[in-house]
Amino acid sequence: MSTAEALKAKFPEDELVFSEFRDNHRVAVPATKLMPILSMLKSDCGFDMLAELTAVDYLEYEGATDRFGVVYVLLNNTSGERLILKTFVNDPSPSLPSVYSLWKSADWLEREVYDMFGITFVGHPDLRRILMPDEFTAFPLRKDYPLKGRGERHNFPIVTRADS
Amino acid sequence: MAMKDKPDNIFMTTLDAAASWARSNSLWPMPFATACCGIELMATASSRFDLARFGAEVMRFSPRQCDLMIVAGRVVMKMLPVLQRIWLQMPEPKWCISMGACACTGGVFDTYAVVQGVDRFIPVDLYVPGCPPRPEQLMAGIIALQDKIRHGGTLNGTEFAKRDRSNGPTPYDSDELIRIREANEKLISLN
Ligand code: SF4
Numbered sequence: 001m002s003t004a005e006a007l008k009a010k011f012p013e014d015e016l017v018f019s020e021f022r023d024n025h026r027v028a029v030p031a032t033k034l035m036p037i038l039s040m041l042k043s044d045c046g047f048d049m050l051a052e053l054t055a056v057d058y059l060e061y062e063g064a065t066d067r068f069g070v071v072y073v074l075l076n077n078t079s080g081e082r083l084i085l086k087t088f089v090n091d092p093s094p095s096l097p098s099v100y101s102l103w104k105s106a107d108w109l110e111r112e113v114y115d116m117f118g119i120t121f122v123g124h125p126d127l128r129r130i131l132m133p134d135e136f137t138a139f140p141l142r143k144d145y146p147l148k149g150r151g152e153r154h155n156f157p158i159v160t161r162a163d164s
Numbered sequence: 165m166a167m168k169d170k171p172d173n174i175f176m177t178t179l180d181a182a183a184s185w186a187r188s189n190s191l192w193p194m195p196f197a198t199a200c201c202g203i204e205l206m207a208t209a210s211s212r213f214d215l216a217r218f219g220a221e222v223m224r225f226s227p228r229q230c231d232l233m234i235v236a237g238r239v240v241m242k243m244l245p246v247l248q249r250i251w252l253q254m255p256e257p258k259w260c261i262s263m264g265a266c267a268c269t270g271g272v273f274d275t276y277a278v279v280q281g282v283d284r285f286i287p288v289d290l291y292v293p294g295c296p297p298r299p300e301q302l303m304a305g306i307i308a309l310q311d312k313i314r315h316g317g318t319l320n321g322t323e324f325a326k327r328d329r330s331n332g333p334t335p336y337d338s339d340e341l342i343r344i345r346e347a348n349e350k351l352i353s354l355n
Contacts, residue, residue, distance in 0.1 A: 038188075132277070133242045140276050149276030153241055159248045160287045161324045 001046050003083055010040055026084040034087050035097045038072070042102050047074035047083060050103035053110060055117045059143040067091050068119060072099070089119060098124035116141035184317030185258065187231070188310040189219040194230035196247060196256065199237030201264035201296040208299035220306055220342045223349035225254040232309070234302075235288075239279045257321045259313070261305055262288045266296045 004018055007027065017028040030035050040046045052073035058064035066088035074083045089096055098121035099106045110121040111130040118139035121127060129136060136152060138145055170176075197205050209215045209223055224230040227250045239247055251260070262282055265271035268291045270280035282288060289312065292305040316323050 001333065041250055136241075145276070147275060153276060153279055154284070156248070156285050159251060159285050 003041070003081065006045055007037070010044075011037060024029055024082070024084055026086065028086045028088075031087045031089055031096060034097075037097055038085070039084075041074060041083065046076045047081075048077050049075040050099065050109070051075045051082070051098075053106060053113060055113045055119060055141075057117060057140045057141065057143045068094050068117060070113065070119065072095060085118050092118055093120070094118070095120040095122055098127075100124055115139070118142065132161075165322075168348040170320075181314075183319045184314050187317060188313040189324060190312070191218075191220040191259070191306065192222045192224050192230040193220055193232045193234050194227055194250065195223050195225070195234055195236065196250065197234075197236040198239060198243060199266060201236035201266065204299060205236045205252045205263065205302065207233060208302045210327045213299040213303065215303065215306070216311065218303065218306055227251075228255065230254060231258045232306075233258065234263055235260065235262045235267040235282050236263040238271065238273050238297075239282050240277045241279065244279050244282075247282065248286060257317070257324070259289045259291045259309060260287060261292060261309060263302060263305070264297055265293065268293065269326040271295060 004025070004027070007016055009079060011033060015030050015033060019026045019028075038133050050072060052071070054071050056067075056069040056071065057069060058069060067090045068088065070089060072085040074085060076082070087096070094117075096119060098110055100110065100123065106121075106152075107125070108130060110124050111127060113119050113152075114121060114124075114127055115129045115131050128134070132140065138150060140149070140154070181307065195202065195205055197203075207213060209221060215221050231254065233251060233254060235247065251258075260282075262268045266273060266278070267282050270278050274280070279285065283291075290305055290309045292302055294301055299307075
């Protein structure tokens, strides 16, 4: 039984949107069903590795209905099968359940998505910024954040010859 | 004091000149190599280009032991406090070379995280342009700095008091996306 069939057998079909692009199998799922679907994929379909977790900001994207897309790339190490799973969250305070309990690799991946997009992962053991300094307040990969920042890069004390 | 019949093996000089001569010929660099320019810095120190010929081969990774900071590569927001701290830990007299387009101006990385020129936040004595500068160019920079030390250096470092720093940050763009959107709408309405 293929992964798609297994998914269709367990969850109502109209909530899952399957698509394919150059041998990549993709499925979009509702955020409310994320946890049951992911745990089923892990336990029943053998996806034992979370290879990638990232997000996309669809602000001002043509035809987009939701603000953020969160993408999970799963890998089955036995069969080599990959599955790209996508879910959508919206402003204000976008949040998703953490998948740290399923795959430990989600630890830093979720921290990165939180750092860059401000999507909180409920249940993550240690959700801190990972790339930007702790005192940074914005989420730089959001499309409404200016490319050159809001002056954070200029906001340092100036060390002169007299200080040293 | 005139010494009319001084023997051949006695030289007359000033303390300033003697100290500057000694300092300029024994620069100990602190390699603050954060990106690709660092590779070129390593090449400069290694056998093919041999920075040792100019008395600057002792790369020290402890700021307490060096007097020349070479900032090689882009410096990001998170690294700048480290850079400043290392600079403050270096004993006087000390000099700073900003190596490469990124360290001098931010280079092509005009983004929220990259500091647009280290000279905004620490004093810089010499800029080496290039992306990356070739080792010859860095060496030319070090030779120029040696020249600068020999001709302007003083025993107690009074020349540092006169040294200017840059005028600091320029205003930033806060509403870039809004401006882009307005420009796009204008374009669409024109068509
Ligand atoms: S100036 Fe060029 S080589 Fe040097 S750090 Fe920047 S990008 Fe890299």
